[in-house]
Amino acid sequence: MLTRRPSRVAGFALLAVAVLSTGCAAQTDPDDAASTGSAPASASTTASAPAGSSDPAGSSSSAATATEEAEGTPFPGDTQADVADAVDPDGLTVTAVRAASHDGFDRVVFELSGSGTPGWRVEYVDAPTAQGSGAAIDVPGAAYLAVSLQGTSYPYDSGAEEVARGAVPVSGTDVVQGVFYDATFEGVSAAVIGTADQAPFRVYSLTGPSRVVVEVATAG
Numbered sequence: 001m002l003t004r005r006p007s008r009v010a011g012f013a014l015l016a017v018a019v020l021s022t023g024c025a026a027q028t029d030p031d032d033a034a035s036t037g038s039a040p041a042s043a044s045t046t047a048s049a050p051a052g053s054s055d056p057a058g059s060s061s062s063a064a065t066a067t068e069e070a071e072g073t074p075f076p077g078d079t080q081a082d083v084a085d086a087v088d089p090d091g092l093t094v095t096a097v098r099a100a101s102h103d104g105f106d107r108v109v110f111e112l113s114g115s116g117t118p119g120w121r122v123e124y125v126d127a128p129t130a131q132g133s134g135a136a137i138d139v140p141g142a143a144y145l146a147v148s149l150q151g152t153s154y155p156y157d158s159g160a161e162e163v164a165r166g167a168v169p170v171s172g173t174d175v176v177q178g179v180f181y182d183a184t185f186e187g188v189s190a191a192v193i194g195t196a197d198q199a200p201f202r203v204y205s206l207t208g209p210s211r212v213v214v215e216v217a218t219a220g
Helices: 008-026 030-036 062-068
Strands: 082-084 087-090 094-102 105-112 115-117 119-125 143-150 166-168 176-185 188-195 201-206 210-217
Touching (some): 094 166, 094 176, 105 143, 188 210
Antiparallel strands (some): 087 115, 105 210, 176 188
């Protein structure tokens, strides 16, 4: 009795199926790859942070510092008031304020809890005063940048710990001489940045966590 061998074509077909099955098993699911890869930094800005700068001042979030350093353009600031509207603010409370020196500018960062982006108005004023009371604020410097963040929440509403009202430690900066945080009053968190002179500045926001960044030029 003759035994018939499988045809060569059939053998190749079986081999091809085996190879394809092995390849599919080894292939990485694209969703898995996305979830394990580095996510791009999320930023909502009116200007981009300069590249290559560092933020030696203490940060409550290492991701925050990395994002602040992520993007760059030549310094485009001027001395005119900078104004922006809030975008979907929810539970925004100022939880950290830090200042640091960088190549060509000093940076002051206001970090917030919650979600969305606060609005702001940042402008030079003749004499800084406190919200509500109108009392004079004593901050080092020959010029004063008043910072008002709109759409913010009291800490007892947001559940976050707000920065204490008063002077913020500043060291190693050039044009920024001092920072005073004036706390939150009726949906506005205020601060004053004392500067050596009315130098050009710019303001932009970052997310993850929410931050408002004020940069004051030290040269040019």
